[in-house]
Each structure stands twice: as C-alpha cells, then as structure tokens.
Amino acid sequence: xxxxxxxxxxxxxxxxxxxxxxxxxxxxxxxxxxxxxxxxxxxxxxxxxxxxxxxxxxxxxxxxxxxxxxxxxxxxxxxxxxxxxxxxxxxxxxxxxxxxxxxxxxxxxxxxxxxxxxxxxxxxxxxxxxxxxxxxxxxxxxxxxxxxxxxxxxxxxxxxxxxxxxxxxxxxxxxxxxxxxxxxxxxxxxxxxxxxxxxxxxxxxxxxxxxxxxxxxxxxxxxxxxxxxxxxxxxxxxxxxxxxxxxxxxxxxxxxxxxxxxxxxxxxxxxxxxxxxxxxxxx
Numbered sequence: 001x002x003x004x005x006x007x008x009x010x011x012x013x014x015x016x017x018x019x020x021x022x023x024x025x026x027x028x029x030x031x032x033x034x035x036x037x038x039x040x041x042x043x044x045x046x047x048x049x050x051x052x053x054x055x056x057x058x059x060x061x062x063x064x065x066x067x068x069x070x071x072x073x074x075x076x077x078x079x080x081x082x083x084x085x086x087x088x089x090x091x092x093x094x095x096x097x098x099x100x101x102x103x104x105x106x107x108x109x110x111x112x113x114x115x116x117x118x119x120x121x122x123x124x125x126x127x128x129x130x131x132x133x134x135x136x137x138x139x140x141x142x143x144x145x146x147x148x149x150x151x152x153x154x155x156x157x158x159x160x161x162x163x164x165x166x167x168x169x170x171x172x173x174x175x176x177x178x179x180x181x182x183x184x185x186x187x188x189x190x191x192x193x194x195x196x197x198x199x200x201x202x203x204x205x206x207x208x209x210x211x212x213x214x215x216x217x218x219x220x221x222x223x224x225x226x227x228x229x230x231x232x233x234x235x236x237x238x239x240x241x242x243x244x245x246x247x248x249x250x251x252x253x254x255x256x257x258x259x260x261x262x263x264x265x266x267x268x269x270x271x272x273x274x275x276x277x278x279x280x281x282x283x
Contacts, residue, residue: 002250003153005228005257010152011145011265015059018272022060025279032279033062034092034118034271035084039077039103040070045096052094055268061275062089070100077103078111085113091282092118092275097170115282118274120144120174129174132181136281138274140174145266146207146228147178153255154205154226158183163199165189165216165243166209171230175207196220208243216244218252226255230263 022032034056038049049065056063066080084090093116099105109117114124120139128137150157162184166172172188179186189199191210200206200220208216209230221227231243242259250256257263 002253003255004250005149005153005255005262007149007257007262007265010149011269014148014266014269014273015055018269018276019059021276021280025276026060030279030283031060031062031089032092032276033064033087033090034094034275035064035066035090037066037068037077037080037093037095039068039072039096040100042098045098049096052268052271055272056275059272061272064090072100072103074103074107077108081108081111085111085116090116091279092116092271094118094271116278118271118278120274121170126169126174129177129181132177136277138278139178140171141270141274142171142230142263142267143175143178144274145270146171146175146230146263147182148270149228149257149263149266150205150226157205160184160204161202162186162205162207163189163203164207164209165191165196165200166207166211166230168209171209172207179205191215210243212243213241214243214245216249218245218248221249221252223252224254225252227253227257228263229257229259232259232264 036049036052053063053065084093093112095108109121112122114122117125118138119141125137129139162179164172167188167190176186176188187199189196197220201222203222203225205226207228213233227244227249229242229244233241235241240260246258
C-alpha cells in the first residue's frame with residue numbers, strides 16, 4: 001500500500017518545534033528576525049511572501065515584508081540589503097525569486113551577509129555545502145525540507161540510489177550535495193538526458209524538479225521507490241499538478257508526495273526553522 005507523504009502534517013510538527021525554540025529565545029529577550037524582499041507584482045510571489053510573513057509572525061518572530069516596485073534600481077535594493085546586514089535585530093534575509101530581468105540576481109544574493117543568507121544561495125554557503133564542511137551554515141530551504149521528508153519516511157538514506165530530474169541551483173544541486181553528504185549514490189539528469197527512463201527506473205529515491213507537468217509516469221518508476229515531486233504547475237483549468245503523474249505513479253511507489261501538500265509546506269516551515277538556526281548560531 002502506497003504511503004502518501006503528508007508534507008502539511010510534518011510541516012505543522014516542525015513549526016510547533018520552531019515555536020518552542022522562539023519562545024525559549026523570547027524568554028532571554030531575543031526575537032528572531034527575518035526580512036523578505038519582494039520586488040514587483042508577480043501574483044505567485046505575492047502569495048508566497050505573504051505566507052512567509054504570516055507564518056513568521058504566528059511563530060512569534062519579528063517579520064518584515066519589504067516591497068519594491070518592479071522598476072526599482074539595483075542600487076536601491078543593494079542599499080536595503082546592506083541596511084539589513086547591519087541590523088542586529090534581523091537574523092535572516094531572503095529575496096523572493098524570480099526577479100525583474102533588469103536586476104542582477106547574482107549580485108543581490110552575493111550582497112547578503114552569508115550568516116544571514118537564510119536561503120543558502122550565497123556562494124560561500126553553497127561552497128561549504130558542496131565541500132561538506134563542518135560547522136553551521138544555511139542551505140536551500142526546499143532541499144533541506146525534502147531531506148526532512150525523507151528522514152520521516154525512510155530508515156536510512158545511506159546506500160540508496162537517487163535520481164534527481166532537474167538541475168536547478170535552487171533545489172536540485174544543493175539537494176544533490178545533501179544526499180551525497182549522507183552517502184547516497186546520486187545521479188542528476190535533465191530533460192535533455194538520453195534514455196532518461198533508464199535512470200528513473202533504477203532509483204530507490206526519485207526526485208523530480210523539472211518544471212513540466214505530469215512528466216513522470218508509473219512505467220518510469222521502480223516499484224517500491226520513494227517519489228518526491230518538487231514541481232508545481234497550474235493547468236488550463238487552474239488546477240495545481242506536479243511534475244509526476246500522481247494518480248498513475250502511486251500505483252507503484254511505496255512513498256510519494258502529493259501536489260499540493262507535499263514539498264511546498266516544508267519549504268516555509270524549513271525557512272522558519274533556519275531563521276531560528278541563524279539567530280541561535282550568530283548571537
């Protein structure tokens with residue numbers, strides 16, 4: 001019988017733990033602080049940032065939603081980042097992606113102080129993850145959230161064959177490093193990979209983050225595999241679907257995430273967790 005991985009339930013449990021950590025810090029006169037920078041009027045970004053802001057406030061954190069118009073200059077955004085870098089009451093800084101095309105995304109992310117880079121996208125933090133360095137540093141929230149899901153449903157990750165479909169720097173590449181650091185054998189493929197089915201069918205754990213709705217069918221999945229669907233796509237009739245054909249693949253998978261309700265809730269919960277981490281690590 002297939003286990004439906006309940007991201008909402010695990011996220012709720014994680015938020016409850018985070019709230020207790022916040023309360024403990026509050027008792028010491030410390031309030032974890034996060035600022036989310038929103039540029040432009042992308043409807044999805046507005047929803048995402050609003051949810052992050054509300055969740056942070058609900059957990060007792062200081063939360064700032066800093067909004068800019070879509071034609072804001074690079075200099076103005078950099079000035080805001082430097083301001084929050086210097087603000088001791090802010091422990092986490094996040095820039096909501098995607099950005100308007102006239103802005104230099106790399107420069108803005110690199111401007112965030114590594115110890116406040118809650119999304120783990122600054123090159124110094126990426127390098128630490130890639131090198132599996134000891135110590136505390138943030139990593140991609142979505143990738144860390146996926147690891148939490150896997151640990152909740154699997155006895156171990158060590159020795160597992162993992163295939164990741166997708167190669168983004170936001171999810172796939174940091175997830176690859178996290179899995180390798182736990183001694184999994186990881187193959188990364190893309191939509192351009194020849195004979196992609198060969199790799200997906202040999203995976204004990206299949207992670208799909210390709211951005212193509214219902215890409216993966218059951219005949220591409222190893223029976224008994226754990227399937228993590230990172231995709232979120234809106235159909236013509238406004239339904240949300242993943243990159244995996246859920247109804248088809250659940251017939252062969254042992255564990256599978258739904259869309260919505262799988263990976264998505266874990267991203268925000270992990271963002272809150274990591275904000276508290278940064279507060280504790282750097283005070």
